[in-house]
Amino acid sequence: MKNRFLANLLLTFIWVALTGSFTIANILFGFILSYFVLFIITRGSGRARYFKLVPKLIGFFFYFLYQLVKANVQVAWEVGTPKLHMTPGIVGVPLDVESDAQITLLANMITLTPGTLSLDVSEDKKVLYVYSMYITNREEFIRDIKDGFEKRILEISS
Amino acid sequence: MEVLLAIMVGTLYASGIYMILRRSLVKLIIGIILLGNGANLLIFLLGRIAKGSPPIIPGDSKVFLEAYSDPLPQALILTAIVISFGLQSFAIVLVKRAHKVLKTDDLDEMNATDEYS
Amino acid sequence: MTLDNYLYYIILPALSIAILLVFFRFFKGPSISDRVVAVDLLVTIGIGVIAVYSILSHQPTFLDIALILALIGFLATVAYSFYIQKRKDRDK
Amino acid sequence: MTEQLVIYPLITQMLLAIVLMFFWSRIQWQRVVSILGSLINLGVAVWLFVTVWQGGTLSIQAGNWEAPFGITFVADTFSATLVLLTSIAGVAVSSFSAGSVIPARLKFGFFPIFHFLLLGLNGAFLTGDIFNLYVWFEIIIITSFVLLTIGGEKAQLEGAVKYFTLNILASIVFLTAIAVLYGLTGSLNMADLASKVAAVENRTLVQVNALLFLVGFGIKSALFPLYFWLPASYHTPPSAVSAIFGGLLTKVGVYALIRVFTLIFEVDPFLENVLLAVAVLTLFSGAVGAIVQNNIRKIFSYLVICHIGYMIAGLGMMTEMAITGAIFYLIHDIMVKTNLFMMSGVIYKIKANHNIRKLGDFYADHPKLSLLFAIPLFSLVGIPPLSGFWPKLSLISEGWNTDNFIVIAAIIFASFITLFVIVKLWGEVFWKTGEKLPEVRNFPYFNKLTGIKKAQMLAPIIFLSVVSLYLGFGAGNIQNLAERIAFELMDNQEYINTVLSK
Amino acid sequence: MKTIILRTASNYMLPLLLVFSVFILLRGHYLPGGGFVGGLIASIAFVLHAFANGLGDTRQLIRFHPGFLMPAGLTVSFLSGISPIIFAGKPLMTGLWYPHHLPIVGNLGSALFFDIGVYLVVLGVTLTIIFTISESV
Amino acid sequence: MTDTIIGIIATLGTVFVLLAGVGILRMPDTYLRMAVTTKAATLGIGLILVAAAIYFNDLSTTTRVLAVIIFILLTAPVGAHLIGKASYIKGNKLWEKTIMDDLDGKYRKTGKNISLPRNMDHDKEKH
Amino acid sequence: MLSAILLGFIFSIFLVFAGKYFKGKLAVLSSLVPLVLFLYFLSFIPQVASGEVIRANYQWVPSLGLNLDFALDGLSLLFSLLITGIGFLVFAYTAAYLKGHDYLDRFYGYLGMFMGAMLGLVLSDNLLSMFIFWELTSISSFFLIGFNNTSEASRKSAVLALAITGSGGFLLLAGSLLLGGVAGTYSISEMVGLSDSIVQSESYLWIVLLIFGAAFTKSAQFPFHFWLPGAMKAPTPVSTYLHSATMVKAGIYLLLRFTPVLGGEDIWNTTLITVGGITMFYAAVHTLFRTDLKGVLAYSTIAVLGLLVFLIGLGTEYALTAAAVYIIVHALYKATLFLVTGIIDHETGMRDITRIAGLRKVMFPVAIAGFLAALSSAGMPPFVGFIGKDLVYESTLHMGTWSIVLTVLAIATNILVLYAGFVAGIKPFTGTLPESFSKVHLPGFLMWLPPVVLAVLGLVVGLFPGIIDGPLIQPVVSAVGIDSELHLKLWHGFNTVLGLSALTLAVGFAMYFLIKPSKSKERGVARFDFISPLSLITSFGSAFRTFSNWWTRIFQNGFLRNYVSTIILFLVVLVGYSLFSDHDGIPIDFSSFSRMTYYEMIIMGIMFLAIFFVIGARSRLTAVVAMGVVGYAICLMFVIYSAPDLAMTQFSIDTLTVILFVLVLSSLPKYLSISDYKMKAIDGVLSVAFGILITLIALEVLGEPVNKEVSNFYADNAYVMAKGKNVVNVILVDFRGVDTLMEISVLTIAAIGVFSLLKLRLRRDDRELKD
C-alpha cells in the first residue's frame, strides 16, 4: 500500500516536472491522473486496497466536513438565540478501536466538531469520555459516535 | 499611530518599573520582561514604523522595488529579544532557587547581604 | 466594492470584534481554564487576522507567521494545562 | 594584515571558552588549558598593544563591510591598554582560580564562563559599534550572573537577586539610549556617530540621550546613587570571582562612559556639573561606606565604589590632564583591586574568616605574605610613589586649574579615608592578636593545600604586585601612556579617520 | 501528563516539527525564519515530546546530553565566522560563497553554516534549560 | 470572480469566528465554552486561510496554507482535550443543567487534590 | 646624592631578604650606614658654607613636572647632618636597646626607610618629590609607632599619628599642586625667584593655608599636637629619632624652606606666631602635669616645636637665626634626654617619674648625660641652650608693639621647658635609690655612650659657638633668604636679655624644687580631657562614624525596591530637568505621524488592558497568561509593522517563557501583594513619571529628521553582495554577524548558568563559601 502511494506521488512529480507548471491545480490534476493510471494498471486484491482506501478517505473527509458544518450551524443557532437550550453531560463511550492512533484520531474528530469535546480516555483504553452539549439519551449518543466516526475510522485504518 | 505606540512604550516602562517595585520575586521577573518589551518596542518605534512592507526582497528582483521598512532595528530587536530570553530564563531559575534557599518571596526580607557582618 | 475594501471594512472589523469578545472572556475568567481557552482562541483568531492582513498587504510572507502561531501556540496550551493539573490549590 | 590583530584577543578567548566547554568535567585539564590559554592571550594582548603603540590606531571591519555599515573593531591606545590589563588580570585570576576554587564549582563550568567574561570585557573594549557594545555588555552581565551564583549559597543568591535586577535595569536604560541614538542619527558606528550626533539640531534630545547613557553606564560603573548592587553582592562569590569583578566589571562601565563622552557626546556645562556632582558624591559615599564595614571584601567593595569617583571626576573636568589622571587611575585600579580581592581570598583560605574584628596575627604568622600584601594595600592608598598616588597629581592640579574646589576636597577626603581604612585594616588583620578562630571542619585551609595550589594562588598576587610596583616606580612610562590616551580621546580625529578610512 | 491522545499526537508531530524546523532554518536567508526560529521550533518539538511522554523517553530519543549541542553549535558558528581569516585573509564574518546555486538552500556560503550553528546552539540551550528545570522541580 | 469566491469564503470563516467569540462569552461553564467555541474557530480560520490561498494562488503559499490548516487540525483538538481534562481534574464546576457525568468520582477518589506526578518526568519517577 | 638617599631604602630592602641573619653584631655594624652618610654630608660643609648649592637632577615623571631634583644648601645640610648624625647614634643605641628582639630586622628596616625618606625630604628641590618623601616619613613613622603591634594602644597611636600626619600630607599635596600651578614649576629654588608673583596671586591664601596645614600636623602644632604624645608608644629610639630630632622637624623645615617663597606677608607671620605661641605655651604647661617621663618629654618637644614655629613667624634675622640654633640645641639635648629615658626604661622597666629616683648611684655616666642635657635645655650658660634662648629673647624684644606679650610668652615657655628638662634629666638621678632598683645596673656602652656624646656636644658647641655658626647657622639663615650679619656668641654682656635669662633660670629652678610631679595632679588635669583637641577629634571621629553609618544605611538599606526607586528617581529628575528646562515646550510634530486605524487601536487597546491585568492579577498564573497576551499583541504589532521575523521570534520566545514559568511556578511562592496603598501610590507616581518621560522622548525623537544611510546600504547590498533576500536575516548572519555570535554565546552562558544553578548541589561540607 505504501508502494502504491509512493508510486502515485512519483508519477505526480513526473507529471509536474513534465508540464513545468508548479501550480496547485496542476499538481492536484497530476495526482488524480496518476491515481487513475495506477488504478487501471493494478490487479490483485492485495494491491487493490490502496484504491479502496482513497475513496474511503475522501468519504471520511467529507463526512467530517459535514459533521463540522452541521455542528457549527447547530452551535450558531444556540449562540445566536437568546435562550440556552443545552442539555450537556459527560458520557463514557465504550471503544472498539484499539490502537493509540485510532483512539487519538477518533477523539480529535469528536473534539473538532463543535459541541463535543473528548475529555479523557480510561486507563485501559476501553472508554472515551466525551463531553457534549446535547445529550438526550446516553445510548443514542454512543450509537451516533460508534456508527459515525468510529466506524469510518475502523474502515480506513484496518 | 506613533502617538499610541509611544504611549504604549511608556506604559510598558511604567508598568515594568511598578512591578519591580512590588517586593515579590515573581512580580520582579514580570516587571523585567515588561521593561524589556518596552525597550524593544522603543527601538522599533524610533527606527520609524511602516505598514505592510517587510524588508524582504521580493521574488526575482535583486533590490527593493517598493518601499521597505527599516531592517536594522528589526535585527537589533531580534538580538535583544534573544538576549533577554537568555537573561529571563536565568532570572526565572534564579528566583526559583532564591525562593527555595531563602524561603521567602518577600524581597524586603532579602537584606542580609547588606547587613554589616 | 473591491475585495480589499471588503476585507478592510467588513472582515477585519468583524474579526476585531471577535477578538474583543474573546478578550472580554479573558478578563472575566473566572477560572484560569477559561482564560487559557480564551488565549488559545485569541491566538487562533490571530492566525485569521494575519491571513487577512497578508491579503490586504499583498504579502504572503505573513502567512509564515501564521504557521508558527499554529504550531507553537499549541505548546503554550499544553504547558498551561500541564500546570493546571499539577499545581496545588495555592493560587486562589 | 596587521588589522587582523585587533580581534585576536577575542578569538583566543572565545576559542578557550569553547574548548573548555568540551572539557566539561575534566577539571584538571580545564585548569591547565585555562592558564596556558590565558598566557597565550596575554601574549596576543602584548602584541596588540605594542603594535598600536608603535603604529597607531588599528581598526578592522567585520564582514569586510566598510564602516559605518558593518561592525567595526578598533584598537586605539586606550582599548589596547585595557585589553592588555584585562589579559594581565585574566592570567592572574585564571591561576588564582585554579588554585582556590573548589572542584564542585569547577565541574559546573567555572572556567568556560570565566573566559566568556574575559571575552566580553575584551569585546567591550575593542568594539567600535554602540549596539555591539551592548551585546558585549550582555555577555559580561550574564557571565557575571553565573559566576556570582555558581554554587548557589544563601548569600550568593540574595546578592544575585539585587545584582541581577539592577544590572538588567542598566541594560534596559542602555538599550533605551541606543534607541534614541538610532532614532536621531540612523547609525550605530561610534566613529560615524561622532559627526552625526554633532549634526543633530535638537540639542535637548542629544543631552537627554547623553544622560540616558550616563545613567546606564553609571549603574554599571557603580556611581552614586546607582551603586547599590555592588555592596550587596561583591562579597558573596568565591574570591577569584570577586577579584575579576572588583578589578574589571565596574571599569568597563567607566570605559564606556569615557568613550561615549569623548567620542560621541560632548560634555556641556550641565553634564559637567552632573558628572562632577556624581563624582564627588561617589567619592564620599564609597569612602564613608568603607569606614563602617568589618568584612574585608565589603571594605574593598565600598572602596571600589569610592575610587570610581576619581575617574569620573577626571572625566567631568574634561581636560586632557584630568582625563590623563582618570586613565592612570583606571590602569592602577584594575591591577590593584584585582590583587586585593585575591589577597582577601588568601587570607580567607588561611583564617576561614572575612571579619577584620576577628582576624589578626597575620604579620606575626606570615611576615613574608604580609609584606607582599602591603604592596597592593598601600598602592591602593596611593602612598607615594606607589601607583595610586600618580593620578591624583593630575586630578588635583586639574581641580585647581578648573576651580573645582569641592572636587579637590572630595579627592582629598577620599584619599584620606582610604588611607585610614587601609591602615585600620592593617592594624586589625595584620598587627592585632586575633581571636582564636574555631577550626572549620573540612575547610581547605591554606597550609593543607598542595604546593602547586599554593603557588597558583600566590604567584598571581606576586605578579600583580610587581605590576603595581612598576606602575608606581615606572610612573613616567604610565604617565606617558595615559597622556597619549588622553590626547587621543580629546582629539578623536585619528580614531574617526582610522575607522572610516578617510 | 498521562494522556494517550497527547502522546500519540506528539509522536506524529515530532518528525513533522523537526522537518519544519530545518525548512525554516534553510530558507531564512530568503524569507522569514533562520537558525534562531528554526532552533526554537526544533526544541519545541522535543519539549512537546517530553510533555507527553516524560523526560526519560525524550532523553532516550536524543541519546546525548543536549548541552553538548551548545559548544558544537558555537564551534560551527565560530569557525564559519573566522574561516575568512584562516582561508582568505579577510576580516572575520566576511561571507565566503560557493560559486554555484544549489536547490532549496540557494547560495551556499559561510552565512548558512553560521545559521546552522545558531540553530544548534538555540536547540541545545532551550533543551538544556527546560530539561534541567523539569528535572529539578 | 476569484474575488467574489474569496469574499464569500472569508465571510463564512469570519461568521464562524464571530460565533466562537459570542459563544465563549455566553456559555455558562468552562466546558460549554470550550465545546462551543474552540473549534468553531478552527473551521472559521481554516476558511479564511483557504481564502488567502486562493488569493495568492501560487504553490508555495498554498502549501503553507495547507500546512497551517493541518497544524491547526492536528493541534487544536489535542489542546482542547488537555484543557478540558485539566479543568475537570482541577474541579471546575459543571453547569447546573448538566444531566450526566460519567467521569464523576474517577479523579476525586484520591481526595481533592488529585495526585499527579509532580514531575514532567513521570516515567522516571516510577523507578 | 641619590645614592645617599637610596642607601637607607636599599638597606631596608636588603633586610627584607636577609632579615633572618640580622642579629647582634650585624645590627651594630649597620650603624655604619648613617655614619658613612654623616661623614659624606660633613664633607660638603666647606662648599655650602661658601654659599654654593650642590645639585643633582634625575628624571622620573617629567610630564608631571616630577623629577628627583636635589639641592644641598645650608638648610638641607643642617637637617641632613642631624638625620644622619643622630641616626648614627640611634642605630648604635638600638642594637643594644632591642638586643635579641624577634623583629630587630624589621625595626632596622623601618629605620633605614625612614632615614632615606627624611633625607629625601630635606634634599628635594622638587616640591612633588619632597611631598613623596614627606609621605614616606609618615608611613615609616606609622610602622615604627606600631612596632609593638600586639598592643592595642600602640596600634591606635600609630593609626592616629598616620591619620593626622597623613591628612596633613594630603594638604601638602594639594598645596604643592596649587603652588606648582601658580608658579609654573615645581622647582623650589625657581620659586624663590617667583616669590613676588606667587604672593600676589589669587591662590596665595589657599597655598599658605595648605602648607600650614601640612607643617602644623607634622610638627604637632596646636590643635594637631595630640598625636605626638601617643606616638611615644614607640620604642624609645624611635621617639628620639623621629618624634623629637627629625621627623617632627619636617614641618619646621617646610616652613623655613618656604619662608623665602611665601613669607613676609601678614597672614604668614601672624598665623605662625599665633599658632606657635599657643602651642608652646599650651604644651609647656602640660609638662607640669605629666608623670610619665616620655610624656613629659613629648610635651616639652611640642613646646619647642611651637617655639620654632613662633620664631619662624617672627621672621626677623634674630628669630630665624634663633630658630636655626634652636633646632640644633633641641636635637642635642632632647635626643639625649630621650636616650636617657630609654636607658631608665630599659633597665628599670618603668618611666613613672614619681617612683624613679637615685639612679646616679647605679648609672653614673647616664646621670651625667641627663644632667648636661637638662642644663642645656634650661639655657644655662655655657651650654648651647643658652645661646639659643638668648636669641629667642633677642628676637621677641625686637618685635615693637607686641614685644612685651611675646617676650612674656617666650619666658613662660622657657621656664616650663626648663622644668621639664630637669624633671627628665635630673630628677631620676637624685634622691635615694629605691630598694626595688637595687639590681639595676649600667647598660652596655652602646647604650650610654650615645647620650653622653650628644650631651657633651651640647656643652662643646656652647663653649665654641663658632663650630656651628659659620659652617651651619649662617648658611641656614641665608638659605632662608636673609643676609645676616649676626654671629653667635656665648657672651653678649649685661643686657635685658641676660636679665631675662636669669629670671627664667631662677623661676625655673624654683618651680623644679617646689612643684613635684604627682599622679593626683595628672588626674586632676585629666578631668579637662574632654575639651582637649584629642577628645574633640575623637568625639568628632565617633560622630563621623555614626554619620557614616547613617549615610551608608540610608542608601544601602537592603531593600531592592528602594534601590530601584532611587535609580529611577535619579533618571527621571535628571532627564526630566534636561527635557523641560531648555525650551518652552516639547516640540512634537504630530503631522508626521501616520493615520491611526481601528485594528491598530484594538491591538493597542488589548495590550493596554492586558498590561493592567498583569499588574492587577491576583494569581501568578493569571499574570503569566496575561503576559502571554501582551507578548502576542506585540507579535501582532510586529506583523502589522512589517517585521515578520520579529513576530516569529517574539511569539516563540513568549511561548517558551510561558513554558519556563509554568515549569517553575509550582515551586514558586504565593503571589504576594504586600505593599500597602501608600507604597503603591508612591511607586505608581514614580513609574508613571518614568513612563511619561519615555513617551515624551520618543515623540520628540520621532519629529526629528530621519537618516537611513545605513539601512539603505543593507537593502541595496543584501542580495547583490550578501546573496540573501531576507534583509533582517542577512543583517543577523552577515552584516552584523558578530552580534549574533555573541547573542548565542549569551544563550549558552545562560543555559550553563541555569544548569549549574539547579544541578550544582554543594555537599554540606562545601556549603559555606570555601573559596
Ligand code: NA
Ligand atoms: Na470542540
Ligand code: NA
Ligand atoms: Na465539538
